[in-house]
Amino acid sequence: MFEARLAQGTLLKKVLEAIKDLLNEATWDCNENGMSLQAMDSSHVSLVSLTLNAEGFEPYRCDRNCSLGINLASMSKIFKCASNEDSITIKAGDEGDTITYVFESPNGDKVSDYEMKLMDIETDHLGIPDTTYSCVVKLPAAEFQRICRDLSQIGESVTICCTKDGVRFSASGDLGSGNIKLAQNANVDKEDEAVTIEMQEACTLTFALRYLNFFCKATPLSPQVTLSMSNEVPLVVEYKIGEMGHVRYYLAPKIEDEADS
Amino acid sequence: MPQNTKKSSQEKKENSQRICIVNDELLKNSDDNKPFFCQLRHPRSDDAALFAFSQSDSIVHEVLSFKEDFRSWFIGDFVQSDGSLYITSQVDPLYLVLPYLIKSAGRAMPIGQILQDEDFPETRRLCSVTMDVSCLADKKGDADLKAFKYNKDATLRWLKLKVNSVAEKLQDNHCQLSGAQVSSYIRSSKSSLNSEDDCMRFAHGVVSDYLPCSLSSELKTYLGIVDPVVHEKPTVENAPQAKKSKTQEGPLEDYSSGSKGEKKTPAQKLSIAQKKLSKVDKSGMKSISSFFGAKTAKPKV
Numbered sequence A: 001m002f003e004a005r006l007a008q009g010t011l012l013k014k015v016l017e018a019i020k021d022l023l024n025e026a027t028w029d030c031n032e033n034g035m036s037l038q039a040m041d042s043s044h045v046s047l048v049s050l051t052l053n054a055e056g057f058e059p060y061r062c063d064r065n066c067s068l069g070i071n072l073a074s075m076s077k078i079f080k081c082a083s084n085e086d087s088i089t090i091k092a093g094d095e096g097d098t099i100t101y102v103f104e105s106p107n108g109d110k111v112s113d114y115e116m117k118l119m120d121i122e123t124d125h126l127g128i129p130d131t132t133y134s135c136v137v138k139l140p141a142a143e144f145q146r147i148c149r150d151l152s153q154i155g156e157s158v159t160i161c162c163t164k165d166g167v168r169f170s171a172s173g174d175l176g177s178g179n180i181k182l183a184q185n186a187n188v189d190k191e192d193e194a195v196t197i198e199m200q201e202a203c204t205l206t207f208a209l210r211y212l213n214f215f216c217k218a219t220p221l222s223p224q225v226t227l228s229m230s231n232e233v234p235l236v237v238e239y240k241i242g243e244m245g246h247v248r249y250y251l252a253p254k255i256e257d258e259a260d261s
Numbered sequence B: 001m002p003q004n005t006k007k008s009s010q011e012k013k014e015n016s017q018r019i020c021i022v023n024d025e026l027l028k029n030s031d032d033n034k035p036f037f038c039q040l041r042h043p044r045s046d047d048a049a050l051f052a053f054s055q056s057d058s059i060v061h062e063v064l065s066f067k068e069d070f071r072s073w074f075i076g077d078f079v080q081s082d083g084s085l086y087i088t089s090q091v092d093p094l095y096l097v098l099p100y101l102i103k104s105a106g107r108a109m110p111i112g113q114i115l116q117d118e119d120f121p122e123t124r125r126l127c128s129v130t131m132d133v134s135c136l137a138d139k140k141g142d143a144d145l146k147a148f149k150y151n152k153d154a155t156l157r158w159l160k161l162k163v164n165s166v167a168e169k170l171q172d173n174h175c176q177l178s179g180a181q182v183s184s185y186i187r188s189s190k191s192s193l194n195s196e197d198d199c200m201r202f203a204h205g206v207v208s209d210y211l212p213c214s215l216s217s218e219l220k221t222y223l224g225i226v227d228p229v230v231h232e233k234p235t236v237e238n239a240p241q242a243k244k245s246k247t248q249e250g251p252l253e254d255y256s257s258g259s260k261g262e263k264k265t266p267a268q269k270l271s272i273a274q275k276k277l278s279k280v281d282k283s284g285m286k287s288i289s290s291f292f293g294a295k296t297a298k299p300k301v
Helices: A009-019 A072-079 A141-154 A209-221 B093-103 B121-128 B152-173 B196-208 B213-223 B272-278
Strands: A002-006 A023-030 A034-040 A046-053 A059-063 A066-071 A089-090 A098-104 A111-117 A135-140 A157-162 A166-173 A176-183 A196-199 A203-208 A224-228 A235-241 A245-251 B007-011 B014-024 B036-041 B050-053 B058-068 B074-077 B078-080 B085-090 B138-141 B148-151
Touching: A002 A009, A002 A203, A009 A072, A009 A245, A023 A072, A046 B085, A066 A072, A098 A196, A135 A141, A135 A166, A141 A166, A141 A176, A141 A209, A141 A224, A157 A224, A166 A245, A166 B036, A196 A203, A203 A209, A209 A235, A209 A245, A209 B272, B014 B050, B014 B078, B036 B093, B036 B121, B093 B121, B093 B148, B093 B152, B138 B152, B152 B196, B152 B213, B196 B213
Parallel strands: B014 B085
Antiparallel strands: A002 A059, A002 A089, A023 A034, A023 A066, A034 A046, A046 A245, A089 A098, A098 A111, A135 A196, A135 A224, A157 A166, A157 A203, A166 A176, A224 A235, A235 A245, B007 B014, B036 B050, B050 B058, B058 B085, B074 B078, B138 B148
16 A cells, blocks of 8 residues: 655646656655656656655555656646646555545545556666765756757757856857856855855756757746756756655766778 | 275164275274274364374374265165265374464463364374374473473474475375376476475375364465466476477568558557656666665565
């Protein structure tokens, strides 16, 4: 028996919006510590890793570890039926091959439940090592979304160059080139608007913008986004999900091969 | 399996005689050659099933019936319209005790108390059957008290031994496990050998016939048995030679090159968003799995 209720159902709705475009289907792994999900996009160049801690749910009950294979597009369609104020309960039996979502309005007047078929998905979990990244940039999520959107007008890929002074995003294409530079500014009154850079070593990396634009669908989840980078390893884009977890996107960098040039 | 068997008619009541093949062992030490038949709870189904005890209750056999339509027996001068054949076969009493132990899990109780069942009062006979309950449970308290507490780990260990020995037997006897087969069909010796996995899976099935469902599935994970993929396509090197060798050269005239449609049918439905993604220029981008080792324990995130 698995049961998890989230009073703030809107969080789950946003989580779904954040991943459903990138992933068609995924396996939710549920254990006593919470729910998690790890999956690659269809081209296998990016990876989504999502964690929702049990503490965020009230109540949370997971008698035995289970893996729920879910079509995320369908799940998202069902979650669109929930109002933002509703609480969301996810239920799954031990034996059954279905999952049930229950949406309750705040005053309990309206209760709707939806049942959905589970699917068998073969997945390999990737082991993600605990890496110390040479640059960790925190910036307002909305700002990052804006940058990705603007630069995707210019070119297909963005080069992120992180130095002591700040971080520079640049793109170039047929119509020309564009650069956006953000300086570190920690001393604003509002914490959410701060840009902070922790750096061991300068690094320059190039990424496909379209993927970053997809990652930005998680912007409503969190006011701040964290970009972690090291040369020649995947970029990590992390959004906190309230107090209860995070969603992390990993994206392979574009590495210019000598054979290519 | 009963080796020395003899036919005897059992349960002589008015007009009700049965044909039963009984193992000699069951008849030993009994004056009137009568084993005791009674109903016990079957560990798998929880329903009543017929079992036979030897006179001193030292061994217990299960009673299996084989029944075909349109069959009757002549017994002496009578016709017995029930044509089923009963066969006894020894069963490990621990299987019968196991459901009761599971029910009492968490408490240490004397074995006599554990084996009490209102619906099947004869269950207490199991107390006197020779067996070693400590395979399934921890002995608690005084030795005379015979108090036991269910131990799942020990049980799974014991069941593993059982499955292993069944699998070994299957392997040694070259039992055909892969379903139906035409008797005149000659298989190459290679394919008739059962893989170890097949034997384990089959043996697990055999043992599961005597286990509660939940324990059966737990045992499956404990043994690491994976369900086989049904209708596995033969791999290229093992597949029999294709009959039409022509196909290997391809058709002489290729009409498909003219039409541009249906070049690629994606394996799965892609949303509009994902179609956009698949158009992204991925030159110079390595697969994410080349960065993160595949299949290590849980990711540390």
